[in-house]
Amino acid sequence: MEAFYEWFRWLYEATGINLTIFYDAFDRNRMISGFWMTVRLCLLCIFFSIVIGVVGAWLQGSQLKWTRRAVHGFIALFRDTPPLVQIYFFYFGLGALLPRVDNAFGIPEPILTNVQWAVISLSLFAGAFNVEIFRSGIEAVPKATVEAAEALGYSRLRAYIHVVLPLAVRICLPALNNNIVNLVKTTTLAYAIAVPEMLYVTKQIWSDATNVPEMMVFLLLAYVFLVGCVVWVMARIERWLKVPGIGL
Amino acid sequence: MKILPVLLPPASPQPWRAPRLRLRHGVLIALGLLCVVGAADAQGTAAGRPSVIATLWRWTPLLLEGFVFNIAISLLAMAMGTVAGVLLGLGQVSQARPVRGAAWFLTQFFRNAPWLVLLFFAMFLLPFEFTIGGVTIPFPGWIKATIGFALPVMANTSEIVRGAIQSIPHGQWEAAESLAFGRRQTMWMIILPQCVKRMLPPWMNLYSLVTMATVLASVVGVTEMLTLVSEVHAAEGGRPELLAPLYGYALVCFFLYCYPIGRLTVLLERRFQVRI
Numbered sequence: 001m002e003a004f005y006e007w008f009r010w011l012y013e014a015t016g017i018n019l020t021i022f023y024d025a026f027d028r029n030r031m032i033s034g035f036w037m038t039v040r041l042c043l044l045c046i047f048f049s050i051v052i053g054v055v056g057a058w059l060q061g062s063q064l065k066w067t068r069r070a071v072h073g074f075i076a077l078f079r080d081t082p083p084l085v086q087i088y089f090f091y092f093g094l095g096a097l098l099p100r101v102d103n104a105f106g107i108p109e110p111i112l113t114n115v116q117w118a119v120i121s122l123s124l125f126a127g128a129f130n131v132e133i134f135r136s137g138i139e140a141v142p143k144a145t146v147e148a149a150e151a152l153g154y155s156r157l158r159a160y161i162h163v164v165l166p167l168a169v170r171i172c173l174p175a176l177n178n179n180i181v182n183l184v185k186t187t188t189l190a191y192a193i194a195v196p197e198m199l200y201v202t203k204q205i206w207s208d209a210t211n212v213p214e215m216m217v218f219l220l221l222a223y224v225f226l227v228g229c230v231v232w233v234m235a236r237i238e239r240w241l242k243v244p245g246i247g248l
Numbered sequence: 249m250k251i252l253p254v255l256l257p258p259a260s261p262q263p264w265r266a267p268r269l270r271l272r273h274g275v276l277i278a279l280g281l282l283c284v285v286g287a288a289d290a291q292g293t294a295a296g297r298p299s300v301i302a303t304l305w306r307w308t309p310l311l312l313e314g315f316v317f318n319i320a321i322s323l324l325a326m327a328m329g330t331v332a333g334v335l336l337g338l339g340q341v342s343q344a345r346p347v348r349g350a351a352w353f354l355t356q357f358f359r360n361a362p363w364l365v366l367l368f369f370a371m372f373l374l375p376f377e378f379t380i381g382g383v384t385i386p387f388p389g390w391i392k393a394t395i396g397f398a399l400p401v402m403a404n405t406s407e408i409v410r411g412a413i414q415s416i417p418h419g420q421w422e423a424a425e426s427l428a429f430g431r432r433q434t435m436w437m438i439i440l441p442q443c444v445k446r447m448l449p450p451w452m453n454l455y456s457l458v459t460m461a462t463v464l465a466s467v468v469g470v471t472e473m474l475t476l477v478s479e480v481h482a483a484e485g486g487r488p489e490l491l492a493p494l495y496g497y498a499l500v501c502f503f504l505y506c507y508p509i510g511r512l513t514v515l516l517e518r519r520f521q522v523r524i
Contacts, residue, residue: 073276080506081499082460084467085474089499093492185362192467199365212372220361220369227360 018211021218027205034201035222041118041187041197042226046180048123053130060135071131078128084189086125091117091193118190126183133179137172138164170241177234181227188223198222300493307480314473315501321390321472322459325397329458330451332398333405338435340410351406358403363461370396371468390472393465401458408450412443449517456506456513463498473498 008022021031060071078086091114100108112120141164149159191199198219206215298306339351358366374392378385416439424434466474477494484490 076507076510077499077503080456080460080510081502082463084463085495085498085502088474089492089495093495096488096491181360185360188362188364189464191364199362199368203368216365216369216373219365220357223362223365224357224360 017214018209019214019218020205020209020211021215024209027209030201030205031198034196034198037115037196037201038187038198038226041115041122041190041195042184042230044119045122045126045183045187048119049126049130049179049183050176052123052127053134056127056131057134057138060131061138075128075131078125083122083125083186084192087118087121087189087193090121114193115190115195118187118193118195122183122186122190125186126179129179129182130176133172133175134168136175137168140171141167170243173234173238173241177231177238180234181230184226184230185223300490303484303490304493304497311473311476311480311497312501314471314476315498315505317390318462318465318472319459319505321394321397321462321465322455325394325401325462326455326458328394328398329401330405332402334409336402336406337409337413340406341413343431355403355406355410358399359407361400363397363400364464364467366399367393367396367464367468370399389468389470390465393468393470397458397461397465400461401454404454405451408447408454409443412446413439415446416442445520449513449520452509452513452516456509459506459509460502463502473501 005023005028008019012018012023020027022028056071056074059067062068095110095112095117098111100110103109145163145167146159149163150156154162187197188199190197191203194200202215202219206212209215336351336355339347340355342348342351361369370392371389374395375387376392377387420438420442421434424438429438462472463474465472477498481487481490481494
């Protein structure tokens with residue numbers, strides 16, 4: 001491994017391509033922690049946004065007019081405003097209005113850290129899209145299938161759980177796929193509130209080592225890699241869930 | 249007597265429909281925002297300072313000026329990105345293999361990179377001035393930011409164009425060929441005019457995305473609405489309770505601009521829908 005790292009030092013001396021993140025242990029560790037922060041941010045946001053999507057889609061099918069309207073308002077609000085302003089609104093705006101608590105040293109601290117605010121606002125942003133995606137998936141389940149389930153004696157809830165949802169999940173997977181890729185790319189916005197994710201760390205490194213072009217290219221490749229991983233995993237899930245006859 | 253499920257009336261006679269957002273919902277959202285502003289107001293006025301609403305009103309001309317600048321950036325980026333994207337999209341359906349491959353690669357590359365990273369790319373790697381034949385052309389930050397936004401627009405437009413061209417039935421090509429149209433003539437006179445209708449809704453969606461992305465320019469140091477918001481906040485003495493109304497104000501501006509575009513997109517989609 002050491003030889004591998006040293007090769008990049010040689011590369012720098014020979015060609016001037018300065019990839020400090022390989023041969024400099026400090027930069028390497030920063031980069032690795034930034035990468036894991038991005039991964040953690042992605043996983044948390046994906047999880048919470050899917051939860052929001054499922055709950056929202058369920059609420060939107062409710063009998064109460066005002067529940068549906070509230071969900072619709074939530075979707076419209078989060079879809080038609082810039083995610084960056086949402087993050088600022090949550091972190092600076094709401095964060096300032098919340099009370100502060102004393103930490104172990106008696107210093108007042110905000111209740112939620114910037115990472116938590118980033119997770120909250122990004123999840124809400126992606127969740128608003130997921131509600132629409134899941135709802136369209138549920139609507140796309142053929143009515144005849146539901147009727148068939150009812151004819152077999154399923155109750156409404158049972159039919160929903162055992163027939164509608166499994167089919168809806170399969171139908172909305174491609175759209176969900178798209179949204180998750182978008183979410184992975186949107187996590188870069190957490191940079192703006194100083195969450196130490198990949199972009200933030202890269203900026204620090206290129207400020208120290210003045211190797212902007214190299215780090216830029218590395219960053220782009222890193223995101224291409226991350227998005228590639230997400231697409232690969234989603235394709236695996238899609239294949240795994242595939243039911244013959246529900247071809248899309 | 250046991251009632252068989254078959255004899256029960258159908259469960260839901262009405263198909264479920266998505267509720268429309270109407271004026272009263274806008275009023276409700278405004279009321280909710282007023283509550284937030286009011287809560288902040290109650291904290292603010294206690295110390296005898298101007299109320300939050302008065303502050304917002306005083307700074308409205310400046311903030312709206314910033315918002316107009318955002319829209320200008322978005323329009324310019326959209327124009328540049330669309331021109332480049334149509335060319336790239338045509339490249340993706342070209343008959344020459346290398347052209348097709350290169351266009352595909354460029355499209356995928358710029359489509360899969362985060363907007364913010366592309367913006368950094370444009371800001372840091374483009375020169376701040378060009379010298380052509382002894383004439384120095386300055387290249388200020390906002391133009392570089394516009395180019396940074398135009399890159400993802402280009403890639404997305406390219407995909408929209410490719411998708412639209414490929415969605416035109418093959419019979420159109422064959423009919424054009426039988427009428428002795430050349431490939432270029434078929435493309436420009438028969439295929440593309442039909443594509444415009446299909447491309448319009450996703451293209452408008454893209455525009456609303458670009459508009460919302462323009463605030464990213466504040467991260468790389470271009471003065472636009474969000475920069476002005478934080479400057480206004482500083483000018484008002486940095487009161488923390490002012491932050492929520494100020495950023496809420498920015499949210500409302502973008503919402504009022506982007507929501508109608510979204511509605512229009514849905515309407516167009518519905519009108520252009522091909523009934524099978």
